Amino acid sequence: MLLERCASVADVRAMAKRRVPRAVFDYTDGAAGQDEASLRRARQAFARVEFQPRVLLDVRTVDTSTTILGERAALPLVFAPTGFTRMMHAAGEPAVARVAQRLGIPYGLSTLGTTSIEDLAAAVPGARRWFQLYLMTDRGYGVELVDRARAAGYDTIVLTVDTPVPGRRHRDVRNGLTIPPQLTARTVADMIVHPRWWMNLLTSEPLSFATLTSTEGTVADLIARVFDPSITIDDLDWLRSVWTGRLVVKGVQTVDDAVMVADHGADGVILSTHGGRQLERAPVPFEILPRVREALDDRVEVLIDGGVMSGADVVAALCQGATAVAVGRAYLYGLMAAGEAGVQRVGDLLAEEIVTTMQLLGRTRVADLGTDCLRLRD
Numbered sequence: 001m002l003l004e005r006c007a008s009v010a011d012v013r014a015m016a017k018r019r020v021p022r023a024v025f026d027y028t029d030g031a032a033g034q035d036e037a038s039l040r041r042a043r044q045a046f047a048r049v050e051f052q053p054r055v056l057l058d059v060r061t062v063d064t065s066t067t068i069l070g071e072r073a074a075l076p077l078v079f080a081p082t083g084f085t086r087m088m089h090a091a092g093e094p095a096v097a098r099v100a101q102r103l104g105i106p107y108g109l110s111t112l113g114t115t116s117i118e119d120l121a122a123a124v125p126g127a128r129r130w131f132q133l134y135l136m137t138d139r140g141y142g143v144e145l146v147d148r149a150r151a152a153g154y155d156t157i158v159l160t161v162d163t164p165v166p167g168r169r170h171r172d173v174r175n176g177l178t179i180p181p182q183l184t185a186r187t188v189a190d191m192i193v194h195p196r197w198w199m200n201l202l203t204s205e206p207l208s209f210a211t212l213t214s215t216e217g218t219v220a221d222l223i224a225r226v227f228d229p230s231i232t233i234d235d236l237d238w239l240r241s242v243w244t245g246r247l248v249v250k251g252v253q254t255v256d257d258a259v260m261v262a263d264h265g266a267d268g269v270i271l272s273t274h275g276g277r278q279l280e281r282a283p284v285p286f287e288i289l290p291r292v293r294e295a296l297d298d299r300v301e302v303l304i305d306g307g308v309m310s311g312a313d314v315v316a317a318l319c320q321g322a323t324a325v326a327v328g329r330a331y332l333y334g335l336m337a338a339g340e341a342g343v344q345r346v347g348d349l350l351a352e353e354i355v356t357t358m359q360l361l362g363r364t365r366v367a368d369l370g371t372d373c374l375r376l377r378d
């Protein structure tokens with residue numbers, strides 16, 4: 001299938017599945033646990049939405065713009081931070097950030113990114129960049145990363161807190177996924193099936209955790225340091241004292257924790273289960289959203305992510321009170337399917353779907369999207 005014939009993100013996903021080795025697709029597509037329930041439930045929650053459209057309204061002009069953490073965005077959308085992005089396609093983070101810039105939305109670079117803080121800023125200076133921080137066992141290193149992000153013009157730190165330890169991702173275990181992918185008899189056999197992906201990998205700069213190269217040790221050592229099980233709310237207080245810019249806490253999953261991080265100075269929360277990749281049977285962000293919104297009033301901004309595959313999902317989340325919605329897999333499917341052009345196709349599809357959904361709903365501004373626009377079917 002041609003990229004332009006992909007009618008949905010699901011079509012792009014199918015294309016991605018054919019283009020890259022199974023271990024790479026599964027790493028992106030998969031979630032935690034035997035039946036990947038956290039992710040499945042997140043998707044099912046959107047399927048329960050029944051919009052309540054108003055008709056006989058002039059919907060010629062739709063304004064999808066909104067303010068996300070103090071700045072105007074053309075769409076209520078964020079490209080979420082994802083690690084190992086260059087494994088999906090060597091174009092990696094710069095390609096994703098360029099598309100984000102064209103769409104007029106923020107992009108979050110991961111601590112586990114495969115392009116460094118500085119290289120991304122140099123490659124795409126005009127993109128609105130957020131830096132996603134994993135607080136490592138070495139807090140001094142955390143300060144260093146925050147300072148580097150500040151110096152390179154990132155305006156928001158996203159502290160991810162749903163990773164005291166890595167989740168149990170069964171597909172990766174079964175596939176024997178190694179990062180970076182190793183040349184073994186099995187992978188050589190795979191080259192025959194996915195020659196383009198292997199050429200792309202082997203003829204581009206070697207995969208590395210670009211931001212972390214100054215740390216020493218193997219990848220396993222590194223990951224053990226990146227996921228710190230001892231992190232507490234005191235660390236948020238500490239981060240708040242060293243970073244005066246906008247601070248968002250990502251991976252909040254209950255009303256109480258949303259209130260707690262707001263009380264400790266967060267400017268925003270991202271209700272997220274890491275795309276269902278961490279705790280099995282986690283709460284569904286879309287379902288807890290109205291309660292979190294109510295508990296927080298307008299004190300902090302509330303974003304959500306997890307299982308968003310269409311513009312209709314985005315609009316539904318806004319109706320339930322989200323400031324904006326983040327997507328991870330959606331753009332990674334595009335990246336795997338066709339590099340930067342694939343990410344652009346996904347961005348365009350989401351943008352067009354948001355506009356069409358709003359027009360058919362009879363709402364022409366983001367501010368008009370509220371709980372009166374939908375009900376949830378049993």
Ligand SMILES: Cc1cc2nc3c(=O)[nH]c(=O)nc-3n(C[C@H](O)[C@H](O)[C@H](O)COP(=O)(O)O)c2cc1C
Nearest residue numbers: 080081082083110160274275305306307327328329
């Ligand atoms: C392949 C992959 C890698 C990810 N890496 C990170 C990461 O390094 N840091 C982080 O905070 N979240 C990471 N996430 C989670 C995303 O930021 C986001 O929460 C999630 O993808 C949202 O769900 P969705 O993929 O269904 O849109 C990753 C997600 C995926 C799919």
